[in-house]
Amino acid sequence: xxxxxxxxxxxxxxxxxxxxxxxxxxxxxxxxxxxxxxxxxxxxxxxxxxxxxxxxxxxxxxxxxxxxxxxxxxxxxxxxxxxxxxxxxxxxxxxxxxxxxxxxxxxxxxxxxxxxxxxxxxxxxxxxxxxxxxxxxxxxxxxxxxxxxxxxxxxxxxxxxxxxxxxxxxxxxxxxxxxxxxxxxxxxxxxxxxxxxxxxxxxxxxxxxxxxxxxxxxxxxxxxxxxxxxxxxxxxxxxxxxxxxxxxxxxxxxxxxxxxxxxxxxxxxxxxxxxxxxxxxxxxxxxxxxxxxxxxxxxxxxxxxxxxxxxxxxxxxxxxxxxxxxxxxxxxxxxxxxxxxxxxxxxxxxxxxxxxxxxxxxxxxxxxxxxxxxxxxxxxxxxxxxxxxxxxxxxxxxxxxxxxxxxxxxxxxxxxxxxxxxxxxxxxxxxxxxxxxxxxxxxxxxxxxxxxxxxxxxxxxxxxxxxxxxxxxxxxxxxxxxxxxxxxxxxxxxxxxxxxxxxxxxxxxxxxxxxxxxxxxxxxxxxxxxxxxxxxxxxxxxxxxxxxxxxxxxxxxxxxxxxxxxxxxxxxxxxxxxxxxxxxxxxxxxxxxxxxxxxxxxxxxxxxxxxxxxxxxxxxxxxxxxxxxxxxxxxxxxxxxxxxxxxxxxxxxxxxxxxxxxxxxxxxxxxxxxxxxxxxxxxxxxxxxxxxxxxxxxxxxxxxxxxxxxxxxxxxxxxxxxxxxxxxxxxxxxxxxxxxxxxxxxxxxxxxxxxxxxxxxxxxxxxxxx
Numbered sequence: 001x002x003x004x005x006x007x008x009x010x011x012x013x014x015x016x017x018x019x020x021x022x023x024x025x026x027x028x029x030x031x032x033x034x035x036x037x038x039x040x041x042x043x044x045x046x047x048x049x050x051x052x053x054x055x056x057x058x059x060x061x062x063x064x065x066x067x068x069x070x071x072x073x074x075x076x077x078x079x080x081x082x083x084x085x086x087x088x089x090x091x092x093x094x095x096x097x098x099x100x101x102x103x104x105x106x107x108x109x110x111x112x113x114x115x116x117x118x119x120x121x122x123x124x125x126x127x128x129x130x131x132x133x134x135x136x137x138x139x140x141x142x143x144x145x146x147x148x149x150x151x152x153x154x155x156x157x158x159x160x161x162x163x164x165x166x167x168x169x170x171x172x173x174x175x176x177x178x179x180x181x182x183x184x185x186x187x188x189x190x191x192x193x194x195x196x197x198x199x200x201x202x203x204x205x206x207x208x209x210x211x212x213x214x215x216x217x218x219x220x221x222x223x224x225x226x227x228x229x230x231x232x233x234x235x236x237x238x239x240x241x242x243x244x245x246x247x248x249x250x251x252x253x254x255x256x257x258x259x260x261x262x263x264x265x266x267x268x269x270x271x272x273x274x275x276x277x278x279x280x281x282x283x284x285x286x287x288x289x290x291x292x293x294x295x296x297x298x299x300x301x302x303x304x305x306x307x308x309x310x311x312x313x314x315x316x317x318x319x320x321x322x323x324x325x326x327x328x329x330x331x332x333x334x335x336x337x338x339x340x341x342x343x344x345x346x347x348x349x350x351x352x353x354x355x356x357x358x359x360x361x362x363x364x365x366x367x368x369x370x371x372x373x374x375x376x377x378x379x380x381x382x383x384x385x386x387x388x389x390x391x392x393x394x395x396x397x398x399x400x401x402x403x404x405x406x407x408x409x410x411x412x413x414x415x416x417x418x419x420x421x422x423x424x425x426x427x428x429x430x431x432x433x434x435x436x437x438x439x440x441x442x443x444x445x446x447x448x449x450x451x452x453x454x455x456x457x458x459x460x461x462x463x464x465x466x467x468x469x470x471x472x473x474x475x476x477x478x479x480x481x482x483x484x485x486x487x488x489x490x491x492x493x494x495x496x497x498x499x500x501x502x503x504x505x506x507x508x509x510x511x512x513x514x515x516x517x518x519x520x521x522x523x524x525x526x527x528x529x530x531x532x533x534x535x536x537x538x539x540x541x542x543x544x545x546x547x548x549x550x551x552x553x554x555x556x557x558x559x560x561x562x563x564x565x566x567x568x569x570x571x572x573x574x575x576x577x578x579x580x581x582x583x584x585x586x587x588x589x590x591x592x593x594x595x596x597x598x599x600x601x602x603x604x605x606x607x608x609x610x611x612x613x614x615x616x617x618x619x620x621x622x623x624x625x626x627x628x629x630x631x632x633x634x635x636x637x638x639x640x641x642x643x644x645x646x647x648x649x650x651x652x653x654x655x656x657x658x659x660x661x662x663x664x665x666x667x668x669x670x671x672x673x674x675x676x677x678x679x680x681x682x683x684x685x686x687x688x689x690x691x692x693x694x695x696x697x698x699x700x701x702x703x704x705x706x707x708x709x710x711x712x713x714x715x716x717x718x719x720x721x722x723x724x725x726x727x728x729x730x731x732x733x734x735x736x737x738x739x740x741x742x743x744x745x746x747x748x749x750x751x752x753x754x755x756x757x758x759x760x761x762x763x764x765x766x767x768x769x770x
Contacts, residue, residue, distance in 0.1 A: 245296060321338075483513050579592045640669070738762070
């Protein structure tokens with residue numbers, strides 16, 4: 001009996017002890033909670049919460065500071081004692097930045113406004129350090145996800161052609177090519193999440209790899225950026241940042257169908273072989289684009305899976321007029337016969353995965369992977385084979401915030417691009433003839449030195465391998481060439497005063513083929529509200545590509561393209577001045593830019609006779625650009641965007657250029673936005689006008705009596721307009737209707753210097769957001 005009583009007493013004491021501990025913990029929790037403050041973030045227009053916003057604060061006496069991320073309900077708990085005075089900074093994609101000084105109470109609510117002009121978004125491309133766009137030392141243009149959605153763009157080229165007047169697209173035998181600011185594509189570096197893409201052809205990447213539905217924003221930096229980004233950045237940088245989930249569940253599905261370009265397959269026709277039937281079916285793939293995005297976020301952890309499948313049908317464009325070649329020396333004009341131009345059909349599949357963790361305080365990690373497969377189907381070219389491209393990439397970063405002022409980041413990325421011949425007569429056997437691989441490692445450190453200096457230093461290594469059949473004249477074997485570039489980067493952002501700042505940087509390193517190279521830059525920014533004046537000088541650098549060095553390739557037996565190991569690296573001197581005007585009361589932003597870009601030792605493919613093209617260094621090329629941009633919220637219902645550019649391109653000698661640009665280009669967009677209850681309507685009318693252009697060349701046909709004579713080919717001005725109307729019902733459903741090439745323009749003579757549009761085409765799209 002006594003033992004049982006003792007056990008009962010011990011049990012009571014033990015349970016009482018446990019209850020006491022639980023009580024202490026609960027009391028401590030309430031005490032700690034009482035010593036902190038809860039920040040609540042709401043949208044000013046709708047009252048909805050703003051989840052996963054970035055929050056930074058520092059007490060006025062500098063006794064404490066911190067940062068973090070709001071939860072899925074837009075709330076964040078700061079461990080700051082009530083009564084403290086602090087400065088707080090809050091930013092979130094699509095909203096204006098909040099900077100405020102407050103005395104901490106038990107709770108605070110901030111109402112965040114929509115950033116209509118996208119000038120208060122955070123950009124990193126211009127300096128590789130975060131800045132609010134309107135205050136960035138280096139002028140940067142940003143295209144936000146909401147703008148991309150309103151235009152219902154499918155690929156990155158759809159976005160850039162509409163938004164940037166200095167970009168001109170054309171078609172070559174190898175596919176789409178893009179000229180930027182009066183320069184060929186190899187002078188503009190295109191990045192995805194800050195990483196280079198392998199697999200260039202004629203200086204162009206495979207633009208179909210970059211799907212508009214997976215883009216969070218596009219950042220564009222004009223002018224030489226070699227001091228930060230190295231080779232290929234002599235004309236500018238376009239950085240495409242892919243999507244991260246913004247909500248706990250961020251799931252969407254989209255499908256878009258566009259009217260057929262041209263019918264080439266007729267089921268009633270007789271095809272004697274299965275591969276013949278399949279060949280014609282491939283010409284008539286539907287113009288279909290489907291996207292599925294599966295995003296998940298749980299405070300610090302996020303994951304986004306993106307899948308895309310799209311296809312286009314091939315078509316043939318026929319000349320209405322013969323091309324006219326004027327020989328000014330002889331005052332003679334020759335008219336070429338009419339011909340047809342075939343545009344390939346295609347289909348591709350993409351899957352990308354992004355997984356990350358960010359505790360908002362010390363650590364951030366991200367891992368990315370991508371697989372892409374693309375097939376090009378010939379139109380009315382009966383050789384019973386087609387091209388197939390594959391891409392694999394994997395990479396990521398680890399970031400450690402050592403303090404409020406010190407960050408270190410290590411990143412690595414591998415990108416592999418393969419090309420195959422698919423033999424349709426041999427059960428679609430794929431034979432690889434090309435592989436390009438980039439291995440890129442970067443270690444970066446940023447720190448603030450006092451109140452006036454923000455220092456960025458980094459070391460990077462880029463190792464490239466190219467294995468292809470283009471290094472042997474008869475393509476009889478695959479050979480591999482490689483190069484390595486190890487560089488050091490240093491940059492200081494110096495705040496001279498509240499209104500004057502400077503960015504001084506240099507990039508130097510050792511290239512395995514061309515030894516040491518250095519690229520300095522300096523930018524000055526003077527703020528005199530409501531104006532920002534920026535002056536920029538940069539020296540750029542571009543090493544010859546492995547193809548330009550070693551190529552010995554026959555183009556379908558028609559002519560030979562030969563590289564040279566005697567090539568020198570290209571260098572350039574770039575100067576620009578820009579004036580930026582911002583009137584927040586009238587929601588207006590206007591920018592004027594003037595630039596001069598001189599490229600020395602420019603590499604060109606020169607016809608030495610009618611059967612051979614050699615890569616050589618010509619002496620100089622000079623490009624002068626004048627540009628104007630406007631963003632204006634005309635009314636609560638209307639947005640206006642416009643851009644104009646004038647480009648003047650001077651070469652020291654007349655050469656046959658693969659493409660040239662129009663000296664004048666104008667882009668414009670008028671948006672109508674209507675909202676009532678759960679119904680939202682947006683209408684986007686966009687247009688691009690390109691002026692008449694004259695392309696000079698040299699007659700290299702040895703049998704012609706005009707051999708060696710310089711000619712001029714004139715291309716007429718034209719305009720292409722697009723109209724998109726999107727209707728959203730509640731949060732979940734959106735229906736899009738539109739027309740491409742509203743005025744039904746087609747080029748009278750189709751060449752690599754004209755649009756390849758087949759004419760007016762209608763489309764419909766449907767989106768479901770979970």
